[in-house]
Amino acid sequence: MRVKHLSKKIHQKEILSDIDFEVKSGSIVGIIGRNGAGKTTLLRTMTGILNPTKGDVLLEEESIFKNPKLKEYIIFVPDSSEALKSYSTAEILTIYKSIYPRFDEKYFHELMERFSLTSVDKIEKYSKGMKALFSLVIAFSTRAKYVILDEPTDGLDVIAKKQILKILVEEVAVHDVSIIISSHRLDELEFMANDIVLIRNGKVDGHYELDTMKGLYKKAQVVFQEYMPEVFKNHVTVLNQTGRVYTVIIDMNDKKMEELLKQHQPLLYEELPISLEDVFVAKLGGDEFVS
Numbered sequence: 001m002r003v004k005h006l007s008k009k010i011h012q013k014e015i016l017s018d019i020d021f022e023v024k025s026g027s028i029v030g031i032i033g034r035n036g037a038g039k040t041t042l043l044r045t046m047t048g049i050l051n052p053t054k055g056d057v058l059l060e061e062e063s064i065f066k067n068p069k070l071k072e073y074i075i076f077v078p079d080s081s082e083a084l085k086s087y088s089t090a091e092i093l094t095i096y097k098s099i100y101p102r103f104d105e106k107y108f109h110e111l112m113e114r115f116s117l118t119s120v121d122k123i124e125k126y127s128k129g130m131k132a133l134f135s136l137v138i139a140f141s142t143r144a145k146y147v148i149l150d151e152p153t154d155g156l157d158v159i160a161k162k163q164i165l166k167i168l169v170e171e172v173a174v175h176d177v178s179i180i181i182s183s184h185r186l187d188e189l190e191f192m193a194n195d196i197v198l199i200r201n202g203k204v205d206g207h208y209e210l211d212t213m214k215g216l217y218k219k220a221q222v223v224f225q226e227y228m229p230e231v232f233k234n235h236v237t238v239l240n241q242t243g244r245v246y247t248v249i250i251d252m253n254d255k256k257m258e259e260l261l262k263q264h265q266p267l268l269y270e271e272l273p274i275s276l277e278d279v280f281v282a283k284l285g286g287d288e289f290v291s
């Protein structure tokens with residue numbers, strides 16, 4: 001799937017601007033960014049629910065807007081299943097079977113059984129976790145090649161989250177599905193995403209392979225004789241300070257760092273494993289970050 005120079009205006013306000021990236025087949029792409037960055041608008045446009053103001057979404061070089069039949073290969077799971085709450089499981093099954101010609105009913109029943117989901121006369125009878133699982137059961141039963149998920153584990157307990165993460169990884173491995181997932185849970189994305197697209201103010205701020213992204217920064221614990229010299233502070237992102245012990249993120253492209261370390265001779269300099277969340281904070285700037 002190629003998102004090609006996509007822009008979207010809503011009420012004259014530019015929400016997305018020249019978004020351009022590719023989703024490789026059989027990969028998991030994490031869409032990250034601060035609240036209001038434009039992630040949901042991007043996902044809704046990639047699914048064909050919203051029309052772009054400019055640009056396109058291509059499947060095998062063909063526009064999903066010019067050839068709407070291609071939308072059968074894409075399914076969007078929004079972050080709340082409120083819309084269908086007064087329908088029964090059987091009614092939802094019928095609706096999706098009519099929209100998705102490759103809907104696999106056998107697989108649907110298999111997944112329902114696997115997640116111990118029983119049929120109900122109204123989806124609102126399901127708990128939040130059961131609704132989230134049911135949405136995924138429907139999504140994967142459509143046999144769509146691209147499954148687009150908005151905050152799939154938001155507000156769920158640990159067990160439900162684990163069940164969801166497991167089915168996502170399995171679907172990619174076994175059925176070669178591609179998953180595009182917007183999440184504030186960077187720890188979860190870190191566990192499964194191949195690529196990360198960082199959205200900032202409606203623009204792509206970076207598209208990285210996860211491992212490459214982590215290689216751009218180093219995390220370290222540093223202790224100085226006195227407090228951290230100001231010049232040093234200007235070159236790092238301080239994540240935490242306890243007394244004279246600082247946990248910092250260092251930009252690997254900052255050539256001045258090596259020199260500063262030699263010059264100021266910290267009493268202790270110890271590298272720590274870096275997480276996606278650390279990189280996010282470093283990129284979007286310390287306390288500017290709101291999860």
Ligand SMILES: Nc1ncnc2c1ncn2[C@@H]1O[C@H](COP(=O)(O)OP(=O)(O)OP(=O)(O)O)[C@@H](O)[C@H]1O
Nearest residue numbers: 010011013015033034035036037038039040041042
């Ligand atoms: N229908 C709409 N009318 C007006 N403004 C909108 C509409 N939909 C989205 N926006 C605006 O577009 C911007 C991006 O919203 P969007 O929901 O895409 O962000 P997000 O990154 O998904 O945020 P969050 O992480 O909080 O869910 C926000 O400023 C929002 O107010």
